[in-house]
Amino acid sequence: MLLAVLSGFILALFAPLICRVAGDRCGWVFALLPATLFVWFAWLLPEVMANGAQVVRYPWFPAMEINLDFLIDGLSLMFALLISGIGTFILIYAGGYLKGHPYLGRFYVVMLSFMASMLGVVLSDNLVTLFVFWELTSITSYLLIGFEHEDVKARASALQGLFVTVAGGLALMAGLIMLGTMAGSYSLNDVLASDADLLGHEWAVPMLLCILAGAFTKSAQVPFHFWLPNAMAAPTPVSAFLHSATMVKAGVYLLARLNPALGEAELWTLLLSFFGGLTMFTGAFMAITHTGAKKVLAYSTIMALGTLVMLIGIGTHYALVAFATFLVAHSLYKGALFMIAGILDHETGTKDVAEMGGLASLMPVTSVAAAVAALSLAGLPPLLGFVGKELMFEAVLDAPAWQMLLPVLAFGAGIGVMVAAGIIAIKPFYGKRLETPKHPHEAPVSMLAGPVVLAGLSLLFGVALFIPEQTLVAPVVASLGGAAEKVHLALWHGINMPLILSLGCLVVAGLILRFWSRLQPQLDVLREGLGRFGPEAGYFRIMEWLTRIATWQTRVLQNGTMGNYMITLALTTVGITGFTLITQYGVPLRLPVPDSGFAAGIALLMIVSAFFATGTVSRLGSVAAMSIVGFAVALIFILFSAPDLGITQILVETLTVILLVLVLFRLPGFTRMSSPLERWRDIIVAVMVGALMTVLILAATEVQFFEPISAEHVARSVSDGHGRNIVNVILVDFRALDTLGEMFVLALAAVGVYSMIRLKAEDQTA
Amino acid sequence: METLMAYIVGAMFAAAVYMMLRRSIVKLVIGLMLLSNAANLLIFTVAGMRQGAPPLVPEGAEVPASAVADPLPQALILTAIVIAFGVLAFSVVLIHRAYEVVGTDDLDRMKDTDT
Structure with missing residues (x-):
């Protein structure tokens, strides 16, 4: 299991090398890994179905309960199958899409790491490990979205995605730690099986909110949805993967995973179904206001994510079956459609669907695949998407009474996706042939493989419903705590409410599509109006304020004046150390009583010299006074049983004086630079530091916490x-x-001194 | 003696900080020297001061006959003295170089060079 998760990272290390050796066919080579993983996961499935969840443990930091433990059950296996299965085709597709790209090797490094991180998220049993993989997906997706790093927009989008998901990740970390502490174990399996009263705990509400913040940002729920359409700046294979099986599904996975433990909470049900429903409707509505193929798809992903979250929130048996079916259906058609959008972009040279038309005769295979996948998106029979949508309607209608709003939202969303499906599958391929920037022809095999297979599966699963029912849906429902044996999928349920709703959607959607081109200007106005007040505007405002505060803070703290830095440091030290010292020990003031005339003399000599060094206007006087202090220090070392220190101090002090006299006298003499006010300020700061040090020593010589460790040395x-x-x-x-380190420091200083002197010499000769 | 030392070290720290707050770059270096001496003395004092018992093992013996001064702080201070000298040598040359390039010994006027 460990190898299965980590193999992606290992292969990533060798990706640039493989790219160089395999050339244009490297996509096929890389695809071997997810393909192998897919077969292996599929092979595990019957065993897990028969024996229930398995936990595979690999100790990592056992003392801190952080382990590379993996939980294998229906839910995690289904996600793993989707990730590896779709990943296989994405990698092949990327080979064709990015053919000849100068950074292809780099792309595969990040892509493989991303895939491995995603597998880690869905398979981890340990909450901390899960979080680590979760953050890895954020970071790798940041690199993927910003892959075209010379494009300003791509960089900004990548950063936006990173900010939103990482902010959520931070909340998630807090939530997971709370959850782990409350349940008394960081193992997901134990948390789910725990009979501790999680929901009665005083931290229950903050824990729920933190975890939801993490999942909602990751899964692009309203009001955090805006980063996902912008993430379209990524190369298409990335978008396809990000949207269909990975990244955004991580949040959905987490919610589904924790649903058995937290699903009873009123707050959980309420928030999930409310935000899920809202997101579903917003996504569907926004989808039809756009004309860019990828944008339309991106918003339809938001709709799907909202649906999934809502279904988890409803949490009834129907909802769980609908969740599993819809998830599989969505992954299949969304992967296919994104790859098709990429093909269109690649072949025609434009992203705007409004500029395409009549491509069916030129790209027959693509158009068929697009039609099948879009039918699944629209939720028409006999495709898996239809089954998923019917179940969703069923679940929504069946939901408890106070969720009355949901059927309305679902109906609206149903219309929206049908229109979106029409935009993507009918508009470019049929109707009048429109001239596009590039002359289109059928895409290469590597790019067709994915859409064709995934669209084919949508159809196959829809017709032969027992396959997804037995292999995917039932295991998921079982691991979500539902009754697996009650799962029964069917295309035809008789004439019932969901079917009527579907028909209603179809009619309205048909009307909208008919007038879509004419509606465009109004929709544009509407979209711009919303954009001004939407959550994305809020994001920009926050970022703007962040920059403004940072600028202000830099101007105040980092103003380039040495004195300011010193005063800040000194006052902070005095404040913090002084506070601790006084609250812990009081002020241990003892007056100095010299135990001999000699001690009194040396003390007087040092203090007077130190002050003289600061006060004098003569450079030589200042250096001499400073060296008197230094030699007095040597004297103290010798008197108090430290002969080695004394010798070294005398040696170093002598060298110091020579050095200072040699160099400093080539600098200008002392002049009064600061005003009396500044001098008083500095005196006060200096006296505060000095007083703190005195109190510190007085306190420290009074207490001894531990036996000195040097007894062993002696x-x-x-x-x-x-x-x-x-x-x-x-x-x-x-x-x-230590001494070796010290030698390095000295050597470095010597090199620095030497090079600066050499530099000077060269300046003078030049 | 420790009590008296506390006041000496305090005075040295005050003098050092005051010197480092001056705008003349030469004074900064002198302040730096005072500061490192003060810090060494602080460690030395806090470790406990003992007269006439250097940490040496007499010829023929395995361990010192009676208690000796703690050798570990001494070793640390020895390292600190040498490092401080390295830092001083480097900063003196750096300052001289900076003066040549910028043409001023006023720290407040040096800050404008990077803009």
């Missing part, structure tokens, strides 16, 4: 270090690595 100096000078033994033996 005892083992001769026996282990073979030296009689213990300080030297410590330096060259016990702490030899």
